[in-house]
Amino acid sequence: MNKWKQAFRVFFRILRDAEYAQWLQQKEDERAQGSRPAARRSEAVTLLAVLQREGRLVDFLQETIDSYSDAQVGAAVRDVHRSCRSALERMFAPGPVLKEAEGEAVQVGKDYDPGRMRLLGNVAGEPPYNGTLVHSGWAATRCELPVWNGSEESIPVIAPAEVELK
Template sequence: MGIAIAALGVLLLSALSFVVIPDPNTASIVGWVHDGGVIALSLFILGRSLYLLRAGNRSTSPAVPSPPTQPPAETAKPPAPLPTQTGEALILLSLLQEKGRFLDYLMEDVTAFSDAQVAAASRVVHQGCSAVIRECLALAPAHDGKEGERISIEASTDPQQYRLIGKVQAPPFSGVVVHRGWKTSKLALPRHTRPIDPAGENVITPVEVEVR
């Protein structure tokens, strides 16, 4: 566009240079005005042409892409605290050991003892552990019927109520009760006051020392 305007200015200047001045008395004044106007018009057209030419170059030059903005760095989240374990299971084991020598009985190798000796020891374990269970729980059979009876279990039945064994296919299930299960309506375990270390050692029952 700037080149076209410049060409038009040149044509206008050429045309003005051939304008005839009719009165010779005023030729000098008009000629001076004529020459000054031609110069001014030429400068204006030239400046305007350069301005438009520079503006055209700026508009056609490719835009420099701005550097991509970096996403804000994510702050590291603090690790979730481990749930506090109160150790009711350790309390229950401690009571079973204290009242019925439960852990002693389970951890002892009874292969070297006779059946009579094992039976005598199990009586003590049975009495002590039974007392602890009755104190902490209110146990009852989970199934009101009898062992050996046939029952039908629908698909909508609570899965925690029954444990299926044998040839399990699609519901409804039909089978024989081999164990009635257990349920409790009370759970009264003493609360463990010390924190439990899952990766460390936790004392169930302390070492017994007889002072002499």
């Protein structure tokens, strides 16, 4: 019941006191603006946007390449590879999960992390296991995606449409 009394008091004070009404409206507006979250975009879309902007990766992957010669595809791949590799290096600095060279003998302890190592071949019994490193894996040594500042409508946009003006 106390809230009802307070509500009536505020209501009648607003009717009598224009300055108070204006102050209350200002507080309500500030609260509404502050509670509205900024548009958020998936980091996956941001990554695709960077790879598209810098290496035209999405254009390349979406293109049907059946009609092109191997030489034409190879030439296109070289540019896409160079640009996308540079972007990945700048944002993630990928490094090997395991320091041993591929082809070297590796012992897998009983406390191994399946997120860091995938066991192939004849996996039987309990660790430790002995095997040969087939691929050293990749791990991000940093993660520096660009900050995205866009509108709600542009959240899913990987690459904006390009319009040439004449």
